[in-house]
Amino acid sequence: MIFTRRDKEPPTQARSSLYDRFASRISVKNSLSRKLVSYQGNKDAPGLRWMKYKEGFSSELVQSFLGQIEAKTLLDPFSGSGTAPLTASSMGIDGTGIEIMPVGNLSARAIVAAANGLRHNDFFHASQDLIASLSSKKYEIDHLFQHIPITESAFPEQTEQDLAKARKFVDGIRDPSLQTLLTLACVSILEEVSYTRKDGQFLRWDPRSGRKVSTRLHKSELPMLAQALQRRIGEIMIDIPALQRMYAGSVPKFVDGSSLTELRKMPDASFDAVVTSPPYANRYDYTRTYALELVYLGFDADRLKELRQELLSATVENRSKRELLLREYGNVPLIEHAFRMTDNQTALQESLHVLRQEAHNLSNRNVIPLVENYFTEMAVVVSELARLTTPGGSVFMVNDNVRYHGQEIPVDLILSDFAEQLGFRCEAIWTLNRGKGNSSQQMGRFGRQELRKCVYYWRKSDG
Numbered sequence: 250m251i252f253t254r255r256d257k258e259p260p261t262q263a264r265s266s267l268y269d270r271f272a273s274r275i276s277v278k279n280s281l282s283r284k285l286v287s288y289q290g291n292k293d294a295p296g297l298r299w300m301k302y303k304e305g306f307s308s309e310l311v312q313s314f315l316g317q318i319e320a321k322t323l324l325d326p327f328s329g330s331g332t333a334p335l336t337a338s339s340m341g342i343d344g345t346g347i348e349i350m351p352v353g354n355l356s357a358r359a360i361v362a363a364a365n366g367l368r369h370n371d372f373f374h375a376s377q378d379l380i381a382s383l384s385s386k387k388y389e390i391d392h393l394f395q396h397i398p399i400t401e402s403a404f405p406e407q408t409e410q411d412l413a414k415a416r417k418f419v420d421g422i423r424d425p426s427l428q429t430l431l432t433l434a435c436v437s438i439l440e441e442v443s444y445t446r447k448d449g450q451f452l453r454w455d456p457r458s459g460r461k462v463s464t465r466l467h468k469s470e471l472p473m474l475a476q477a478l479q480r481r482i483g484e485i486m487i488d489i490p491a492l493q494r495m496y497a498g499s500v501p502k503f504v505d506g507s508s509l510t511e512l513r514k515m516p517d518a519s520f521d522a523v524v525t526s527p528p529y530a531n532r533y534d535y536t537r538t539y540a541l542e543l544v545y546l547g548f549d550a551d552r553l554k555e556l557r558q559e560l561l562s563a564t565v566e567n568r569s570k571r572e573l574l575l576r577e578y579g580n581v582p583l584i585e586h587a588f589r590m591t592d593n594q595t596a597l598q599e600s601l602h603v604l605r606q607e608a609h610n611l612s613n614r615n616v617i618p619l620v621e622n623y624f625t626e627m628a629v630v631v632s633e634l635a636r637l638t639t640p641g642g643s644v645f646m647v648n649d650n651v652r653y654h655g656q657e658i659p660v661d662l663i664l665s666d667f668a669e670q671l672g673f674r675c676e677a678i679w680t681l682n683r684g685k686g687n688s689s690q691q692m693g694r695f696g697r698q699e700l701r702k703c704v705y706y707w708r709k710s711d712g
């Protein structure tokens with residue numbers, strides 16, 4: 250399709266005709282509630298409730314997908330805190346997850362540690378010793394939180410000292426399962442004991458931190474570290490027996506790393522089911538919102554920047570990974586085809602064309618490469634999923650559409666088009682009852698339109 254520079258109205262034909270192609274398969278699914286597709290649904294789930302991984306979906310959602318199909322093996326290439334592989338394991342399905350954020354895999358591994366081989370009594374004694382160690386007056390400078398500029402002043406002075414004592418205690422534990430669980434206990438309460446709150450793209454700050462803040466956040470009185478830890482430890486104690494019943498003997502596999510490098514190492518047709526939710530193309534920056542947790546786990550400022558680049562491109566800071574992908578894969582047909590699909594996807598190119606024409610009006614021009622990079626990388630991921638899925642296998646993907654400068658990017662339709670070019674049939678695009686509205690700024694300029702928040706169900710042909 251050729252777009253001219255003199256279009257008066259931004260072109261929409263390519264997006265409209267893509268919509269028409271999928272229209273009969275798009276339906277509102279009332280059973281898909283916001284709670285089910287978000288972390289909210291895990292608030293009472295044993296294990297998954299410890300680390301509030303707000304980008305997660307619920308175990309109940311994964312169960313509902315897996316209940317519709319026959320599967321022996323499951324993959325989640327963006328497994329976060331491990332909801333999909335863990336839920337699969339509890340249903341007797343071999344689960345594998347790939348996750349680049351160590352926070353997510355720590356949470357998943359802590360649940361596995363609690364479920365397999367951990368003695369309730371050992372955990373009780375170690376955790377009480379940890380709490381007791383916090384009442385000491387002494388702390389070691391070597392164990393203090395190694396702040397980077399974006400975490401500076403996150404904690405009151407006493408909490409800084411208590412964190413140093415906790416770290417020293419946990420570092421000295423020999424048993425790997427106990428150490429994993431107690432590390433998770435410490436990491437999972439960092440936000441609660443800090444002057445920060447995670448808020449999508451950024452951390453928000455309470456002015457008591459002493460930092461200059463534009464959006465005012467007022468947290469209620471912060472708990473002491475010992476208080477918050479005691480609460481988390483109480484939850485872990487309650488959950489251990491339930492986890493040992495749910496996951497007895499089944500150990501899902503969690504791979505640390507990027508799907509853009511790890512998927513290619515997996516053999517063809519290894520998975521009957523994929524249940525996943527990739528990052529959305531919405532500018533959310535996990536390395537900023539999880540800065541406290543990452544720094545606690547040993548990241549310095551440089552490593553954090555590197556991680557930001559390694560994540561699937563979803564922020565205005567991400568640079569193109571085409572060269573990296575060519576280096577990793579070589580000039581193989583999968584990559585060539587993925588790049589070609591991206592460059593020839595008319596609805597995507599139409600959206601990019603309009604954004605380029607409007608570049609001078611964009612609040613940040615880097616949303617253009619963001620969109621381009623996002624789809625290039627997702628084209629590679631979907632190509633890999635097509636290679637890795639068994640004949641007749643299923644993919645369930647949770648994702649949101651996005652809008653920039655009033656231009657809807659139909660993420661669901663573009664990714665489903667990629668999937669159909671790669672041997673899947675898009676069986677359904679189920680949308681939530683109410684899509685997401687515009688930001689208030691966009692509503693003023695472009696009126697209110699709803700964005701689809703959906704689940705796509707793709708099925709691989711039988712062979």
Ligand SMILES: C[S@@+](CC[C@H](N)C(=O)[O-])C[C@H]1O[C@@H](n2cnc3c(N)ncnc32)[C@H](O)[C@@H]1O
Pocket residue numbers: 302304305306307326327328329330331332333347348349350353506507508509525526527528529535559560561
């Ligand atoms: C929407 S969240 C999925 C959360 C997960 N469903 C759960 O229940 O916890 C997307 C995840 O993709 C991860 N991610 C981003 N880029 C990645 C990459 N290149 N490889 C693997 N994981 C990545 C993020 O760290 C995040 O945890």
